[in-house]
Amino acid sequence: MVLPTSAVPPAPWRDTGTPPPPLPGVRPPRRLRVRAAVWRLRFAVAALCVGAAAAVTVHALRPPPALTVPVVVLAHDVAAGSTLEPADVLVAAVPPGAAPGGALTRPDDVAGRVAAVDLGARLPLTPALLVDATLTGPPGTVVVAVRLDDPAMAALLAPGMHLDLVAARPEGGTGETVARRALVRPSPPGEAGAGGLLGGATSSDDAPPVVVAVTPDEAVRLAQMSVSARIVAVVVP
Known part of the structure; x- marks a missing residue:
């Protein structure tokens, strides 16, 4: 028996009067969300990893700091016979091979000492270049x-x-x-x-x-x- 066309109920998707109800939202698992975020940021993560590896490599290959020793040097030219004070000198860091034997290492070591000869700025000071402020003169005098x-x-x-x-x-x-x-x-x-x-x-x-x-x-x-x-x-x- 064939029903008349008017008696056949219309299909739901063909009902233009009422839209179909929305599908229920399904949130993906947390693990999938994290993987998706990592995938989207994969280039940034890769760049960070490369930078960290380069920093570690540079630090490992960097030579150790050069060994230096403190040496007292003159801050300015000093004439023979001048009495020195700590303000007249500086402490410079020099390689051990560039430091004269017996070079002074503390500004207080020059306090009250007298230049035996004319001395130039930045010259490392040694006891032979200075005399006490007594009745003494330069070497050979x-x-x-x-x-x-x-x-x-x-x-x-x-x-x-x-x-x-x-x-x-x-x-x-x-x-x-x-x-x-x-x-x-x-x-x-x-x-x-x-x-x-x-x-x-x-x-x-x-x-x-x-x-x-x-x-x-x-x-x-x-x-x-x-x-x-x-x-x-x-x-x-």
Whole structure:
């Protein structure tokens, strides 16, 4: 028996009057969500892994820091006869092979020491380049006290200056240079007077002597000439 067309119920998908109900939402398992996220970020994860591997490799291949030792060096040029203070020096790190033997390592080691010769900036300091602020001179010299004929000249002198000492005879004649580039040394404590570094005086007999470093031969000649001649100082570079 064939039913009339009007009696056949319409198919649900053919019912244009009411849309079909939505399908129930199904959330994928957590593991699948994590795998999907990793898959989407696979290039970024790979780049991070490569970067970490490169960093580990560089750290492993990096050579160890070079071995250095502390050395005290001058912060600026220093003239012979200058008294040093910790502010005049710096501590530099140098390879062990570049450090002179016996080089000073602490700024306090130079406090109160005197430059025996002219010293340049950045020069590593050793005990041989410095002397105590006493009656000592550079290596190869001796220290003598000279009473100058002109006390005013003595009052103008300062440690570190260089002098040519000339012997002038009272009876006249050509003067004789008995010491060249004698280094003025600090005067002993108590010798400085009110008139200048080496004291102000009204006569050559009252003027304190000038302490200079000269060669041993020059010291002998100064001693000989001081008996019969007037000693005149000429400041030289």
